[in-house]
Amino acid sequence: MTRSARRTRRTLQWTGVAVAALLALSACSSSDDSSSDAATASASAPGDAAPELSGTVTVFAAASLKESFTALGATFEKAHPGTKVTFNFGGSDSLAAGITGGAPADVFAAASAKTMAIVTDAKDAAGTPATFVRNQLEIATLPGNPDGVATLKDLTDSDLKVVLCDRTVPCGAAAQKALDAAGLELTPVSYEQDVKSALTKVELKEADAAVVYKTDVKAAGDKVEGVEFPESADAVNDYPITLLKNAPNAEAAKAFIELVRSAEGRRVLTGAGFIKP
Known part of the structure; x- marks a missing residue:
């Protein structure tokens, strides 16, 4: 083989190696892009996003909760634009009677377990009421x-x-x-x-x-x-709270109850003089 032929052969070999490397790099890049696109698509899938809350949450609450619940209602509305929290404050027994009588409400917060029992005995509560504060x-x-x-x-x-x-x-x-x-x-x-x-x-x-x-x-x-x-x-009273069975806005009501029972809710309530349960 002549010197010129050997030089041509070496050139073709290096060219082949370079082409193969470029093809491999391109394939790898394409694979990474596909993976990235798949991850992005997965992260933005509608099913993974938390549902947006909207509408009115109607809360029946003991009169002694007026100041703290009003403050928490404002916090809730700010955190969830498009929502509104309306309150009916009064004697727990009257509120319970209204609920069992069919008054539309999402949440009931009573000033005693006895008055909450009026609602639970009538099977108008969704789940088991939870004590969130006490009062003296x-x-x-x-x-x-x-x-x-x-x-x-x-x-x-x-x-x-x-x-x-x-x-x-x-x-x-x-x-x-x-x-x-x-x-x-x-x-x-x-x-x-x-x-x-x-x-x-x-x-x-x-x-x-x-x-x-x-x-x-x-x-x-x-x-x-x-x-x-x-x-x-x-004579210390426990204050229970519950979602109501026929709540017109159950999802937003659940979120309000979560706020009441959260660290922020506890801070507002104890700041008003309530006792931790």
Whole structure:
């Protein structure tokens, strides 16, 4: 073989190697692109995305939850544009009666297990209610406590105008339990249908004192003064929350309940004076 022929053969061999390398590189690149495209398609698959929440969530909640739940409602709406949280605050027994009577609602948050049982016994709850906070009683007096109320027994003074929640309402049932624990009898000037109504009587100076929740005393600020009493430890109320069976907006309702039970919800509630369960 001549020198020229050997040189030509070597050139063809190197050319073949280069072509093979280029083909392999191209194949590898094509495979990577395909894998990348597949991964992108998989990540953006509609089934993997969390459903967007929208519409109104109707929450029936104990009157003592008004301030904290209103704040959490605003947080929820901000986190889920297109949603709106509406509240019906009142005495837990009245709210429970409304739910069992067919009032449209998504969530029920009660101030006692007893009032929640009205709803669960009627099979209007979806699942098992969960206790998310607890609450304790306190005496609310006029600012500065001009009558010098220091104990639960002081409320039995006939010269004092004292207001209690109705005994069918959780705050009234708790107050009666505390009175029983202390062996006291008290005749109030009125029984109110929810804790806010009882507190308002003191704020408007229509009563000298009322037995309400610590959270309500705190929410009232300088409009009233709070007096703690040891018997309140015998009458602490658990607050349960549940999704309702016929909830018109179940998905958004579940998300609201998750917020209430989350670390953020716990921060807002304990900041309002509620006790961890």
